[in-house]
Amino acid sequence: MTGPADLDTVLGKAVTILRAFRAEDRAVSLAELVRRTGLHKATVHRLSGDLVANRLLERVDGGYRLSGGLFELGMLASLERSLLEVAMPFLQDLYERTHETVHLGVREGHDVVYVAKIGGHRQAKAPSRTGGRMPLHCTAIGKALLAYAGAGLRREVLSGPLERRTPHTVVAPGILRRQLQRVTETGVAFEQEESAVGLVCVAAPVLGRGDEPLAAISVAGPSHRFRPEGHVTAVRAAAAALGSTLRRRDLLR
Amino acid sequence: MTGPADLDTVLGKAVTILRAFRAEDRAVSLAELVRRTGLHKATVHRLSGDLVANRLLERVDGGYRLSGGLFELGMLASLERSLLEVAMPFLQDLYERTHETVHLGVREGHDVVYVAKIGGHRQAKAPSRTGGRMPLHCTAIGKALLAYAGAGLRREVLSGPLERRTPHTVVAPGILRRQLQRVTETGVAFEQEESAVGLVCVAAPVLGRGDEPLAAISVAGPSHRFRPEGHVTAVRAAAAALGSTLRRRDLLR
DNA sequence: CACTTCGTCTCGTTCAGCGATACGCTGCGG
DNA sequence: CCGCAGCGTATCGCTGAACGAGACGAAGTG
Structure with a gap:
């Protein structure tokens, strides 16, 4: 039961996308992210792009995956x-x-x-x-x-x-x-x-x-x-x- | 030399704030974050609040620190x-x-x-x-x-x-x-x-x-x-x- | 007391984000 | 071969969220 992020803010949606990733998957497609998050397709598309630009996400053949930049950030906690x-x-x-x-x-x-x-x-x-x-x-x-x-x-x-x-x-x-x-x-x-x-x-x-x-x-x-x-x-x-x-x-x- | 995040987007600023944290500090004050990021005081204040709401940041006595939620996310990379x-x-x-x-x-x-x-x-x-x-x-x-x-x-x-x-x-x-x-x-x-x-x-x-x-x-x-x-x-x-x-x-x- | 620093809050402006929609591509079944 | 579905991507006006200047009180400092 992870707390529901605030979906009315850009940040909340971005975090929602990030949290949609699970340990078992290597790469997640855009469509799958849309399904998991319930966000609009265009929104996920745009935000994913922003997340990639900010090095929290990576593009790979099968879609997206959480990037090493996120790992680095996390280890600073x-x-x-x-x-x-x-x-x-x-x-x-x-x-x-x-x-x-x-x-x-x-x-x-x-x-x-x-x-x-x-x-x-x-x-x-x-x-x-x-x-x-x-x-x-x-x-x-x-x-x-x-x-x-x-x-x-x-x-x-x-x-x-x-x-x-x-x-x-x-x-x-x-x-x-x-x-x-x-x-x-x-x-x-x-x-x-x-x-x-x-x-x-x-x-x-x-x-x-x-x-x-x-x-x-x-x-x-x-x-x-x-x-x-x-x-x-x-x-x-x-x-x-x-x-x-x-x-x-x-x-x- | 960490790539410069896009400062024209909310997400970029948020990530900039997160990356402003260093390994050596336990807690960082609002003013210090403003200094490190170069963002406007009001902006940092507001975004920090959003980051806390999304469990990427925590409030502590001396200011803010990166939260366990970020650690969890990072370990998913x-x-x-x-x-x-x-x-x-x-x-x-x-x-x-x-x-x-x-x-x-x-x-x-x-x-x-x-x-x-x-x-x-x-x-x-x-x-x-x-x-x-x-x-x-x-x-x-x-x-x-x-x-x-x-x-x-x-x-x-x-x-x-x-x-x-x-x-x-x-x-x-x-x-x-x-x-x-x-x-x-x-x-x-x-x-x-x-x-x-x-x-x-x-x-x-x-x-x-x-x-x-x-x-x-x-x-x-x-x-x-x-x-x-x-x-x-x-x-x-x-x-x-x-x-x-x-x-x-x-x-x- | 004068002055600084800090955190918080307000407010009018504006532009970034929004989502409906469209388009091209690919793969698949009929 | 065609039709359709699912996907990624792009477009485009509208709108409200984010912006930053600024005000304000509290706390610390000389």
């Missing part, structure tokens, strides 16, 4: 960037200890946004992407963030509809609440194929000075061989170390 | 994303073998744009940033890209002014040309404190099907202890492995 810079060494350590897919995520609304994802050749094929979103309630990172967040947010999420992603997604508020309770007791959150079939995960929150966790770190692997319990200590240690570093450097939300 | 996804395991391997800062970069104009930078706790403090730019002629990655690029580009760069970044930057076209020649013979490029004092580096090109290299990989470290010659084999192997994977999957420019 301050919070994500500073978090990533500080966190990277800790994520590397964690990867070396586990050799499984390591995630760093922050909360945005009722979603987790992945700020980093690192993995090796034998990594589980997870739906997560750096810069991608997943609902809080069905991921280990999300649960870690939720468990340590304010009661208000927790109530919001628990009372809202809990989208089912797989047969294992926890959609019963009561069960989820108990799981979250357990997270605060143990300091780690688990996910058992709740966001994607075949994927299990363990996460720990990165706590700052404020009430809300700054981020969360997770280790994920394929369910057929990966035992998340085995990595509890490593994840917790990584998150704690990152947290104390962030607190020392005073990088608050 | 197709070329960078697909390259990153395929490359990550190889970069991880390289990091584990060297435990030094590993870069992945692509060419854009006469610059290299870093698509990834991974490093541990003892990493050299380099000016490079994921999403950041450096001139081709003063970095190992840049030289690797340049040496294997078309003769036209090489001539362009060699004939243009070679910006001096440190006392060690190679600014003589003749010397640089000979270095590039050597790169094609050995398959690796070196940098000896040419982009930043205290930083040395070795890089290898990632070759695709086409004429131009798709990217380049480098390992960097602090000059006082890091011997780039010791990592020639590792870098070359990583770049070759990534190249053949990309060729197999047919991810062209």
Whole structure:
């Protein structure tokens, strides 16, 4: 549920066009953009031209695609960037200890946004992407963030509809609440194929000075061989170390 | 030298405002944005409001900062994303073998744009940033890209002014040309404190099907202890492995 | 207190953006 | 071979969104 941009302004329409792109597509045709955005054909045509001129979009054979200029801009976003810079060494350590897919995520609304994802050749094929979103309630990172967040947010999420992603997604508020309770007791959150079939995960929150966790770190692997319990200590240690570093450097939300 | 956006359109001005942000600043005030962009105060004020409404900008105490929404958009940029996804395991391997800062970069104009930078706790403090730019002629990655690029580009760069970044930057076209020649013979490029004092580096090109290299990989470290010659084999192997994977999957420019 | 700097807001003008419409091209089915 | 549909592109008046000069209060500074 990404907020609806203001369609009465040029800027809003431009952003709408940009957001119409999805991770899976290489190039999107004009007609397809018209379909996805609901904007007038002539408008999309003209604005796309402007976006190309401003290096946010590129022309390719099949239509348009988001350009490297946008990538450059995005990597300037301050919070994500500073978090990533500080966190990277800790994520590397964690990867070396586990050799499984390591995630760093922050909360945005009722979603987790992945700020980093690192993995090796034998990594589980997870739906997560750096810069991608997943609902809080069905991921280990999300649960870690939720468990340590304010009661208000927790109530919001628990009372809202809990989208089912797989047969294992926890959609019963009561069960989820108990799981979250357990997270605060143990300091780690688990996910058992709740966001994607075949994927299990363990996460720990990165706590700052404020009430809300700054981020969360997770280790994920394929369910057929990966035992998340085995990595509890490593994840917790990584998150704690990152947290104390962030607190020392005073990088608050 | 980032291309000048069209200032006669709303979109151009908006992008100009976004590009006015630099990596080092947490928050930028309205007045500062006015100074940097040269736009009218009222215009910046209004457009900033629109940008906030569209989640590309955030209000913070000290003014504005680029928001997480922009980060999300940027990570959708197709070329960078697909390259990153395929490359990550190889970069991880390289990091584990060297435990030094590993870069992945692509060419854009006469610059290299870093698509990834991974490093541990003892990493050299380099000016490079994921999403950041450096001139081709003063970095190992840049030289690797340049040496294997078309003769036209090489001539362009060699004939243009070679910006001096440190006392060690190679600014003589003749010397640089000979270095590039050597790169094609050995398959690796070196940098000896040419982009930043205290930083040395070795890089290898990632070759695709086409004429131009798709990217380049480098390992960097602090000059006082890091011997780039010791990592020639590792870098070359990583770049070759990534190249053949990309060729197999047919991810062209 | 005088002066500057900053953020915000107003307002009349005007031109950039709007969308209906048209056109040429391509591919496809009849 | 023709007809049609879908696509990208171009045209063109109309209109309201964006423009920038300027006013204003708040806060800081000497």
